[in-house]
Amino acid sequence: MKSGYFKKGLSVDLGSGSIERPVLSDDFIEQYIGGRGFGAKLVWDNLRKHDFKINPLGPESILVVAPGPLTGVYLPSSGKNSFAAISPATGLYGDSSMGGRFGVELRQSGIDVLSITGRATDLSILFIDNDDVKIIPMPDLKGKNCLEAEGTVKQRLGTQAIHVATIGVGGENGVRFACINTDWSRNAGRTGMGAIMGSKNLKAIAVRGDKDIPVHDVRGLVTENEKAFRYMREHKYFKMWQQEGLMNVIDYANQKGILPAYNFKDSVFARHSSINGATMLAHYKIGDSACFACPMCCGNICLVKNGKYAGTVIEGPEYESCAMLGSNLGIENFAAVLSANHLCDELGIDTISTGSIIGAVIEGYEKGILSLSDLDGREITWGNEEAILEMIRRIAHRQGIGNILANGSRGIIARWPEMDEVLLQVKGLEQSAYDSRPSMSMALAYATSDIGAHHTRAWTIAKEVEEGQNWSDEDKVDIVIYHQKVRPLFDMLGVCRLPWIELGLSERHYANFYSCVTGKEMTLDGLMSLSNDIYNLTRLINCHLGATRQDDSLPHKVWANPPLTGQNAGKVIDQHDFNRILSLYYKRRGWDEKGIPPASLEKKFDN
Structure with a gap:
């Protein structure tokens, strides 16, 4: 090198x-x-x-x-x-x-x-x-x-x-x-x-650190950079991303019927406009923030100027946090969402998992799975801002029921097995803020993600709801595998995927960046092959730790409980169809019917 x-x-x-x-x-x-x-x-x-x-x-x-x-x-x-x-x-x-x-x-x-x-x-x-x-x-x-x-x-x-x-x-x-x-x-x-x-x-x-990072071809990198930055700045959605960041997704997800509402009992939220990007811009946003070398500036600095949350200042929210701590919990007060997000940041707990688990607790209490005694005598209901904020604190400090909730979905199910009906999780990781019931490819992506139900491994739902009505099984499997190669590649290279997924910056730029920086000529296909190797490696890790085909499954609600309203009302993932597509996925990956990669693959990682 x-x-x-x-x-x-x-x-x-x-x-x-x-x-x-x-x-x-x-x-x-x-x-x-x-x-x-x-x-x-x-x-x-x-x-x-x-x-x-x-x-x-x-x-x-x-x-x-x-x-x-x-x-x-x-x-x-x-x-x-x-x-x-x-x-x-x-x-x-x-x-x-x-x-x-x-x-x-x-x-x-x-x-x-x-x-x-x-x-x-x-x-x-x-x-x-x-x-x-x-x-x-x-x-x-x-x-x-x-x-x-x-x-x-x-x-x-x-x-x-x-x-x-x-x-x-x-x-x-x-x-x-x-x-x-x-x-x-x-x-x-x-x-x-x-x-x-x-x-x-x-x-x-x-x-x-104050050392210069070695770059092989500075001139070539400058040329490639100019092309990439120019493309991004000229993109029709560039200014929207600078203004709203990921908050623009709230309206999109609600329109497409994939926004979590009331612990995914529904996938549209009647009051979504109270927690969307337009509301943020009109009443809360006071500045922008960007990561290193990023022209998109998708970070929103927000201030609550009045009311009981006055003085709250936060860089955020973004879509996942706003959806999981907002519509997913029935909260329609943007200031309360900001406060919940800020509290999670201070206490150091994940907004997605926190919102998902609290949503399951509210529904579990609603269904009688959890009693008032289980909740330490503190009732919690949809949209109850004070109770939800207090539950966030109790989780982080492991107080009362928070001591069990802090153990995540697997710990909760171990204590209350019936909570499996209302928890949205795969492999013990709580699901991201996109409803997979109208999208077989997204369901497959969640199920086969090496870390659990997280969208960053393969975010296929937008493409399927836009243009996938006539996709074959092979189409659905292939787009998931493609995403599982290219999306984790960005994490290997140390760059953000948003310029690619949101502005359409070609993946081939990144192969050129890599070649300029390292001096090793590498095609996109070559890099994606290496990324695919890592997916096989993490699969091997999970298999050695006891994961089986049964872990490549979906939450109970995805099979059994359709959204109540909106364009996807009545839709669930058919379990028979899913198992057929899962088998096809394994076959196209070169794994056996149980989802286990060939033993010969281990030799590749012995060095």
């Missing part, structure tokens, strides 16, 4: 205090690229070392922090960083990515991948200051929220010129869907990576 990498890793054992700096071989770099590719490989190696017997929250568990080769290079939206581990929510492979500048700073410190094992004796931070690495006990950070912790760390280290990834009380308390926060409100939200940090007694990772 000619360029693009420092070829250096950093391995930290918080228990022993050992700090090592492994050299990354060209073979390793070329096969796994970076980001989630590095993460999956190191998680795999650690599992094999422990004979696939690992407690995700034990000291033997590994947390991998990995930017990609394009992270920190000036090209569109190149500020992404991935975290990978065995998920405490699912017990299977997990990863999550976040934007901002944390990953950029890590790259500029000269590190291509960071791995963390062990457990610190006292609550500590890890400070990476270029080549100087220290484990610093800071036990008085305990109980501080994410934003307070970031500010305190910067104050203690005597500089604002660092970037910090922190956990809140959710991570400290081992909430299975705790997230990692940076730059105020950028979060690695899914699969419980914050709980992994908390289990290691690691409150924060602070990074300062």
Whole structure:
């Protein structure tokens, strides 16, 4: 590999205090690229070392922090960083990515991948200051929220010129869907990576770096950049994205009948206009925010100016948070949605899982599955803002019923088996804010996602509801597999997928970016083949951890309970049709009828 990498890793054992700096071989770099590719490989190696017997929250568990080769290079939206581990929510492979500048700073410190094992004796931070690495006990950070912790760390280290990834009380308390926060409100939200940090007694990772990231062909990169940035700025939806960001999806999802309402009892929300982008622009938005090198500026800075939530300032919300904490819970007050989102950010818990679980609790209480006693004597109903905000706090602090809800869907079902009827989850991960009942391809995407029901692995629903009425089974399978190759590729490279999925920036730009940065000529097909290898690797991880075909299933509600109103009223996924398509999916992936990849594949990842 000619360029693009420092070829250096950093391995930290918080228990022993050992700090090592492994050299990354060209073979390793070329096969796994970076980001989630590095993460999956190191998680795999650690599992094999422990004979696939690992407690995700034990000291033997590994947390991998990995930017990609394009992270920190000036090209569109190149500020992404991935975290990978065995998920405490699912017990299977997990990863999550976040934007901002944390990953950029890590790259500029000269590190291509960071791995963390062990457990610190006292609550500590890890400070990476270029080549100087220290484990610093800071036990008085305990109980501080994410934003307070970031500010305190910067104050203690005597500089604002660092970037910090922190956990809140959710991570400290081992909430299975705790997230990692940076730059105020950028979060690695899914699969419980914050709980992994908390289990290691690691409150924060602070990074300062001033090294130049090596680029092989600067002139070629500048030329490719000019083409990409020009295309984005001239796109007809560019200004809309700058104005509303992902909040423009609220109206679209409601129009198409895929917006979660009342825990997916419905897929349209009569009062959607009270929580949409237009309402945000008219009454709450005061500024824009962008990740590194991103012209889209999709972050919305909002302020609640009056009422009981007055003074709440947040970068957000975006679609997922607004839908799951708004329409999904019957909340039509945008200020309350902002407050709930801000509270989740402070406490360090995932907005999607939090909104999904609280929605299931409300419906479970409504159906008599949960009693008032189960709810600690505190009634919770649709749209009850105060009760919902209090439930968020109780989850993060593990108080009362919150102690059970904090264990995620699997823990809830273990306590109340009938809650499986109302929980929207796959493999233990709560479903994203898109109703799959009108879309077989989206249902298949949720079911076969390696991390559980999350849309970032394959977001096919828009294309199917727009133009997929005559799709064959093969069409539905092929679009899912294509997305499962290309979408995770962005996480390997360390870039955001929004310029591609929302503005149509060609995937081929990214192959050209990679070639310019690294000096290794690579086609898009070549990169996608490597990305597909990682999907096979994470599948192998899950199979070794006990996942079977039965885990590639869907929530009970998707089979049995159709939306009540809207254009998709009455629609469910037919279980027989789904199983037929799942078998076809396995066949086209080269896996057996049980969904297990051939044993020969393991040899590819032995190096």
